[in-house]
Each structure stands twice: as structure tokens, then as C-alpha cells.
Amino acid sequence: MEEELKEIARKLRINIVKQVYLAKSGHPGGSLSIADILAVLYFKEMNVDSNNPKMEDRDRLVLSKGHCAPALYAALALKGFFDIKELDKFRKVGSILQGHPDMKKIPGIDMTTGSLGQGLSAANGMAIAGKLDNKNYRVYAILGDGEIEEGQIWEAAMTSSKYKLDNLCVFVDNNNLQIDGTIDKVINPYPIDKKFEDFGFNVININGHEIKEIEDALNSAKECKGKPTAIIAKTIKGKGVSFMENKVEWHGKAPNEEEYKLAIQELGGNENEL
Secondary structure, three states: OHHHHHHHHHHHHHHHHHHHHHHOOOOHHHHHHOHHHHHHHHHHHOOOOOOOOOOOOOOEEEEOOHHHHHHHHHHHHHHOOOOHHHHHHOOOOOOOOOOOOOOOOOOOOOOOOOOOOOHHHHHHHHHHHHHHOOOOOOEEEEEEOOHHHOHHHHHHHHHHHHOOOOOEEEEEEEOOEEOOEEHHHHHOOOOHHHHHHHOOOEEEEEEOOOHHHHHHHHHHHHHOOOOOEEEEEEOOOOOOOOOOOOOHHHOOOOOOHHHHHHHHHHOOOOHHHO
16 A cells, blocks of 8 residues: 555656646645645545545545645545546636635635635634534644744644644644745744644654655544644655755746656656656
8 A cells, every 4th residue: 555655646746747837837846745645645544535525524634835736636636526637727717726725616625725824723613513513524734834934823723722623633744945945044933843742732743755654643643532633744845856856946936848857757757647
């Protein structure tokens, strides 16, 4: 299963790069850094049904860092929520797949996001509703490490803890880069793990590109009772494409044709995947 998930993550990365290239705009860096996490969530962990996107007992996911929608769109397409050819229309006029996820237009999207800092509050609401309705579904939220500079994240974190939301699991994509540079130089949120601990979370530190570590962390989160879990995933912005890795300029830039072909080659793509 681990090798299968690695292959899915590879395909996600190919489709991320392709979307941004064809659109001539988008956010490849932070999308590439969460591909492994999304592969595990959608293709092993989460209870979702592409034939019934609004299934009442489904697990929920909130991509709080909504500008990294290419990663989520790729996962949903591969999972069968919509035709994979839709990815070629990313950010095009009339497309359902715009720069940020839209829950009213896209099957499988649980929350419209894009204004950074707000996703954890929405995830809290879903988790609280699950508790009140005695449902067994779980709620997942993916936050950017630059995003957690937003004050609302910490107000929401206090709420997660107050209501003992052990059906909530938060991933922090700790790739150490945001649009203006390294996160410690902009507004330093370190130590991220200790902060979440102080806000009442069960905290797990992992390598966000190691499938087994992601799986083990998710299993530990399910076993933890009485408090929410924060998984601090150390990642590489632009993961999988050598000239994008750890380069802040690839936060929100599309590759040109030469760069695109090189990226696809490095990701092991072939003509059928182009």
C-alpha cells in the first residue's frame, strides 16, 4: 500500500504542475508540499464516496490554505469526484476549478476557502456538529505554516481545545516558506509544536513526505481521546521538482514551457501524462 500511495502522490504532483502551467498562474510550491498528505488522506484514510459527495457520514477536509487548490483538485479528480480532464481548465473562465476551492460548484469540496486563517474555525464547526449529532466522522484541516501567523487560527485553536474535539485533526504544512520569505523572518511562529501543545492539542511531529509517518500519525490521532490533534508535517516547498524545491519564488508562479517539460520529466511523467 505504501508504494501505491507514493505512486498516487507522484501523479498528484504531475497534475499540480500541469494545472499551473496550462493556467499560466497558480501556486505550485505549497501544492507540491502537501501531495503526500493528500494521497494518504484521500486514498487510504478518509471515508468519502465520489458517487455520493454529500454523504452524511463522510469524513470532511478543509484546505485552509486554499490557494494550494491544485493539489486538492488533483486528488479529487484521481478519486473520481469529477472528470480528470477538468484539471486542464484550472483558472479558466467558466471552469468550476478556480484559484480557490468553491464548495457550491465542485463535488467533494467541503468548505470554500481562500481567506487565510479561517479554515480551522470552519473545521471546528464541522467537528462540533459531529459531536452534537453523535456522528463518527472525522474532520481534517490543512493549514500553512505562514497562515498560522493569522490571529484567528489561535482563537480557533482555543475553541478546538475547549470543546475537546478529538474528532478533529489538523495538519500544519511546515515548509518554512511563505510569499515574502522564510516564516521565521516574516512573523516567527516557531516553535509550532509547543504552541499547539500550549493551546491544548495532542501534537505529533512528522516528515510530511514519508507515507508511513503520515499513516502512523493519523492512527495515533484516532486513538487520542479528549483533545484535538495537530500533526506538524515538516515538508519541502516545491517537493519533487528540483528547481522549485525550497525556492520562495515558486510560491505563486507558473513554469514556462521549458521548465514545465523539465518538471514533468523529473516527476517521471510520460507523454500520456502530459
